[in-house]
Amino acid sequence: MHGSIITLLKRYVQTQYDHSTWVKLVELSGLDKIEFNHKSVYPDEHVYALVGHAAEMTGIPAEELHEKFGEYLVPDLMYMYQKLVRPEWKTLDMIEHTELTMHKQVRQEHADNAPPVLDVTRISENELMIEYVSPRRMSGLAVGIVRGLAIYYDEADRIDVMPTTYDNGERVKIHVRRSA
Known part of the structure; x- marks a missing residue:
């Protein structure tokens, strides 16, 4: 997944919820050691993990998110x-x-x-x-x-x-x- 999408996902979570929600999602996904860059490409599994944990935290199905x-x-x-x-x-x-x-x-x-x-x-x-x-x-x-x-x-x-x-x-x- 292109880093620009992950960067925008971060901004989306921060604007819809707050910064601490993003931090918690990154930690739960085991991605807290990664500094996401909008120019890099990351494994799709990173987005799956972030959205999956967001679905668990919010109770909103991943497809709807x-x-x-x-x-x-x-x-x-x-x-x-x-x-x-x-x-x-x-x-x-x-x-x-x-x-x-x-x-x-x-x-x-x-x-x-x-x-x-x-x-x-x-x-x-x-x-x-x-x-x-x-x-x-x-x-x-x-x-x-x-x-x-x-x-x-x-x-x-x-x-x-x-x-x-x-x-x-x-x-x-x-x-x-x-x-x-």
Whole structure:
């Protein structure tokens, strides 16, 4: 997992809870000897441990925490990739172009990082289907990012997100529809 995601996870925990909660999560996860750097790549197990312990501490299922974190990530992701985003894009356009713009750049610049593959099919002007494929099984993060994009583009009240999981979470179809 890219260090920028872990750095943002730390900020998310600190803003939603407090700094001591982050410290406790890091200790419980056995990661208290690691200084996370936003430019490094870390084992996915680090994030699994942090989110797993956060789920235990809060009583919120890990999948739901992934979704909440995904929503939280969007403003930072939009800032990081602003040069690749066209001003006329809205939620569905952004999703449709993520794989060939942002994910393509991440794969080129960070060989050790492997964002999920998003196979997006545009069904109509107001509807698309995302096939999320990743051995990380973090589709909740993708669902949260879709919801966060709808908030970012001020379309949250018009966007429906309906995930359908199969293949033990490694492949997930996410149906996204904008009401007229």
